[in-house]
Amino acid sequence: MMERMRLAGFGGQGIMFLGKVLAHAGMLGNKHVTWIPSYGPEMRGGTANCSVIISDVEIGEPVASRPDILVAMNEVSLRKFQPVVRPGGIIFVNSSLISGVPMRDDVTVVTVPVNDLARSAGVPGAINMVMLGAMLPYLKGVDRHLIEEAVRENVPASRQHMLDGNLAAVAVGVDAAHVPA
Amino acid sequence: MMERMRLAGFGGQGIMFLGKVLAHAGMLGNKHVTWIPSYGPEMRGGTANCSVIISDVEIGEPVASRPDILVAMNEVSLRKFQPVVRPGGIIFVNSSLISGVPMRDDVTVVTVPVNDLARSAGVPGAINMVMLGAMLPYLKGVDRHLIEEAVRENVPASRQHMLDGNLAAVAVGVDAAHVPA
Amino acid sequence: MQKLLVKGNEAISEAAIQAGCKLFFGYPITPSNEIIEYMARRLPEVGGHMVQAESEVSSIYMLLGAAGAGERCMTGTSGCGFSLMQEGMSFLAAYELPVVIVDVARLGPALGNLDPSQGDYFQWTRGGGHGDYYNFVLAPSGVQEAADLMGLAFDLADQYRMPAVVAMDGVLGQMMEPVTFRQTDTAHLPPKTWAARGKKGGPKHDVVGYILDPVKAERSDIQRAARYDQIRATEQRWEEIALDDADLVVVSFGTAGRVARAAVREARQQGIKVGLIRPITLWPFPTNPIATALTQNAKGFMVAEMNMGQMVEDVRLAVNGRAPVYLHRNMGGSMPTTEELVARIRTLAGEVSVHA
Amino acid sequence: MQKLLVKGNEAISEAAIQAGCKLFFGYPITPSNEIIEYMARRLPEVGGHMVQAESEVSSIYMLLGAAGAGERCMTGTSGCGFSLMQEGMSFLAAYELPVVIVDVARLGPALGNLDPSQGDYFQWTRGGGHGDYYNFVLAPSGVQEAADLMGLAFDLADQYRMPAVVAMDGVLGQMMEPVTFRQTDTAHLPPKTWAARGKKGGPKHDVVGYILDPVKAERSDIQRAARYDQIRATEQRWEEIALDDADLVVVSFGTAGRVARAAVREARQQGIKVGLIRPITLWPFPTNPIATALTQNAKGFMVAEMNMGQMVEDVRLAVNGRAPVYLHRNMGGSMPTTEELVARIRTLAGEVSVHA
Amino acid sequence: MPEAAEKCVFKPTEGLTEKPLHYCPGCSHGIIHRLIAEVLEEMGQLDNTVGVGPVGCAAFCEQYFNVDWVAAAHGRAPAVATGVRRAVPDAVVFTYQGDGDLAAIGIAEAMHAAIRGEKITTIFVNNAIYGMTGGQMAPTTLIGMKTTTSPYGRKAEETGYPVDIPKLFSEIPGAAYVASGSTDSPKAVLQTKKYIRRAFETQLAGHGYSLVSVLSNCPTNWGLTPVKAMEWIRENLVPNYTMGELKVPTAAKGGEQA
């Protein structure tokens, strides 16, 4: 089992945190994991992405340059990373912000209106956690239990009040994912 | 013909100039020549030396580390460089300042009381030129004519008034050299 | 010991602190910033100091001062910053001071970009400063190894009184992987009786780097050369895979080395007789496994590195014409993929067995 | 043309001016001081400027600015100073700017001393700064040759848009020898349409050194690598003596090279079949005569250099195991004597003909 | 909407290219870029100018300025500009530098350009932090300010006090014009523009080195909205730095003094 993921969106959409929770959950499950942020001047100008790999075997290539899974939180990210997803992979699309982008037909596309879902659920800031929930049923390397533990460990002490909201958002995502894409 | 010379003494005894005149004369005679000063912090603390090579053939080793000829203007210099003179070489000793130093017996020693000679001749500052004169009869690579031309070319315009004194001092040295050592 | 998910930069910082490093001097530069930031937070907790210098030139000389006074200390930088330290590196070598310098390399020359690169290899291994000298160079290929090598870097530096460079790249520095910190033991190391901390009733200590007397200068060079030879003989470190029957030996370090490891395993599964030498010390360069491989089955070497071809010279020097040495290079800040290495391995394995 | 008796440092300065150099930026350091002093006196006479920088870090960036604006310009330094320039050297390489840098090397590392040394060889030829790059490196062995190589250094720099390093040592810089200055012709060189001097109604010129886009970064590296390969193929320069029937080939440059020349002549007179390759370009390294010698009679190579053994790696890489390569090294600022080289030549010539 | 009689009273300057700026929303860099470009356009010098860039958030700013450009390494812009200046004696030459660039790693180059009286103009962007590298302490960071390398707040006992660059440079005889402005309000921006113009005029008149310090924000690393960041400049940076024209060329005296 090796899941190579690329998560991308605007700065402020919580992409980095989403990646860290995934990697952390992988580690809790005794998998090999890597998490790598995009860094440097790319960080100015509003977009961000990170790479996460969760694997049963030692990880060679550390960056998911050809991911099995892409999370695209905005249109730029979808256009940029869609071409490198491996055939048979999965693309999670934030359909609240993305529409009308032609999609590859050799991958599974899961559309999740994360902004709308998060707003309805009363946690408008937790769109990343909604997406995380939506990914869960598709992931092989982590389960919900570990994800929730990872969320708990990654919310800093100073923000413990946000923990419940985050977990609720994950739940919203899990439910949404069962709606066929 | 290759004459490798080391000239050494106190700063202020005109050792560098002496060397330049020798090298220049060599060049005027279409020889290969090198002149190399000691440089750097050795220059502080009062001693100075330079190396001059005059040769019919291209010069390989540029520095006279094992000279055929040594000019020792003071005792420190004699003690320092005497051991490296090649057997059969010549050591010119400023006997105005040096006495009681044991000398090697496989070299020719020419003692010249340059300070005394220069003072008597009324050119007390030109001890280097007296020494130059004293060396002349022993040198193969340059003759008196070229030496005098070299002296002329090396006295800077601003010091032309010293030219005659310099040439006179050379003459004093030439005469002194004929006195057997 | 607890497993933590931390960035490479943070792992080396914590490992340095565990190894007794009390002082850090540095100047921010991406992709090494987490080091100085971690040190700023953590060192005061252990009674140490992070001093932010006004430049890398200044950092390296602060390091020299603190090391001259006998403290375990380090700096971290990248690219341009490491270049600015080259005069200081030359001084540290001549002064024989134990220090650790982490270079989280980025693409050069000039500003280049922040993508990972191994383009500083010559600078690491040939002394980018003036004069004859070498540094220990340790090259981890993952976060756990980076943490482990920090203690070793300090120990080697102390034991041989030489600077140790930890050679990273942006990916290794920025990447999070699980890590467990291990205890190190420094009891066997010589006391720093030479350090300048005030005479305290004893003899005077001079930590200097010039030798005016030519005879002493020559003697000193000869001694340093002998020390380097001794280190070359005893301190080579590497990881190897399946060398005994390998026709083709891949030589690759750091980030490229971990990809090469995966590629070699993959190629083996496909039945190709390939082995791996992953240098952990880039200086002293692991010539021993290359010699061994040559006495076994090796018919060719494939160097995979993320630059124009620098380590390949060390491999060629070690192989010395006894087998062909091929270069697989990734330039412009790109990393090799497993697929591309496997493909190249397959081609070259074919070639060397045909020619053999 | 008149023969003048001048110091090496003065000869290269005058030759640079004759080659059209109008700007000099530098910081004093022994044994290179005569360069900056000569420039201070002479440049105003030809409408140029000597700007004394506050440091070598500053000098090299002043040079970058003037070269970016399209002027022929140079700096001169030694040891520590050259180390401080390494970040700038990396920038000059990436910016592809034609400049000339003279390093009148002294013994290192650190302050070392002022005696001549070839210990900066790696720094000259491997790029002491970060990232993949090379400089032209020209190594004269006497004052006349130093003067002659200056014009060439400026021309090569302009033609390939690369920095050219003139590699000297203290003896070459301080020594007076007779010299005749020769006229150079620059008509064939490309105009500097890329220079930033103000748009003057034309398009904008940007002289920069970063490439954020990975695809472009890779392309740029590939192009630079190709340019380096082309230069390696076409711009090697060396002096050779009696290679056709030489059993033993001495390889030696600069000050050591001139002693080696005398030693080879002497040994030949003694009937020993020895030849000489004296590299004039240290980069690109003259691999061609080594290859030729190997196809002729060469059974062994003797490298004579004034350091711990640096150029010997380039010779070993070129020879690639086809013959033994021996190192005769002079350390601590000492120079080889003719006698010592002749003696070593005799021993080695015996050895290689026995083994052959 | 536009009615025929109306005329354009504010439009993008020719001194900037079309390239959208990469800076974070509300960052002062954009304002300062515009001011320089406007001044050069107004002075008719766009074709006769060579800019020299920093390393910092403005490292790629040659893409925005519609003039010739030579990029410098971190801190070395004044040295690069000196080289350009000596090579092209009649051009307008300026450096654009952040506080890390000028006041930390590049203080030697900057001070010596001033000491030499180098005829260049320096625009000094002081946002009291290292923007590009993610918010580390700068020499201009205020006491008590938390940054990623002063996580417990900058302490005077450990790191000393913020350095007042315009004040220091005004003590150097070779610096002919030194002024200190801000970007926190339209009024401050307009005032800063005047300073920039006078600095370039000083250069063209051959009086010597000129420096304009501009207090700037970094909403991203300060963790404030752009509007709050401008207030923070006003309330915290302005009181800690000497403001106004600190030095005008002797020949040109009469300019307002702070």
Added chain:
Amino acid sequence: MPEAAEKCVFKPTEGLTEKPLHYCPGCSHGIIHRLIAEVLEEMGQLDNTVGVGPVGCAAFCEQYFNVDWVAAAHGRAPAVATGVRRAVPDAVVFTYQGDGDLAAIGIAEAMHAAIRGEKITTIFVNNAIYGMTGGQMAPTTLIGMKTTTSPYGRKAEETGYPVDIPKLFSEIPGAAYVASGSTDSPKAVLQTKKYIRRAFETQLAGHGYSLVSVLSNCPTNWGLTPVKAMEWIRENLVPNYTMGELKVPTAAKGGEQA
């Protein structure tokens, strides 16, 4: 000659080793060495001091000072001293630096040591020239002065004006004590000794950075006899540099002001 009743009123200090100094006849370096050594001896700090040397004529001065020593590269003494200071918090740490060393190549390190308020003392030996390398122009060289790199005399239009280090440093808040003395007469020498003592006292009291500038000669490169060189200091250097105590620690105010 000595009579039994007579006592020794001036003898070589324990603070110096027996090694004869290598400086040129009449060079101020020797005087300044002695003053520092005497002060450290008088303060009982010889066993608790680490000196940091320059590159310049004093590059080998660890041979003379009877204290622990770390030599720095040219200009980097304040950085090295910072490293020593942070490693040995209770030692006396000082740098000894020439004008090329401190005011040219090392100005960044020196200014930032002052900016950080680093608890070290700097003795700044200003002889308006590069002594060791054979008489090149320094940033402190006077206008009109001929040196090997200003063969036509230093020109303000090309190289600016001499930099007044004590004046500049006194503007830096982290610099707690700044004084400017000379070596041109016994009175000046004794005055300078007092400054050096106060500088070390400032350090021991933990007030911050301290700097004593000492106007010095270089008979060799000035081409003057030592006696004439001392006159030259008095007539030319003294009028061009701020003299006296420019700054004393707030706590210790009351020291004389120039």
Added chain:
Amino acid sequence: MGYVVINTELCKGCELCISACNRGALSLSETQNRKGYQPVSLARPEKCNGCSLCAIMCPDVAITVYR
């Protein structure tokens, strides 16, 4: 009296113009531009007098002013 044209693709929604406009003519719009920012719009054109204070503060040169 005056009006402004906002280049909505350049605008980053920093609100510096809004705070500079002491006549309250500007507001953030509800839309998002291609970079994910909410650009400003001249929500109350009648209040605009073309004073240019907004443009003077705009870091992205996104405002053109007419009077």
Added chain:
Amino acid sequence: MGYVVINTELCKGCELCISACNRGALSLSETQNRKGYQPVSLARPEKCNGCSLCAIMCPDVAITVYR
């Protein structure tokens, strides 16, 4: 009243002491020391009052003063 002892091997004959001694007690001697310098001597001991001005100026720490 006082007298000075000169270490003639350390003395470099710079004459700073001579010029500092406002009682004219010192002169250069005629001899040369091993380094080639003409050392100073207390030529007029009767004039010396042990004021130490000479020693204060001596760069080579060659003077010891008694009173």
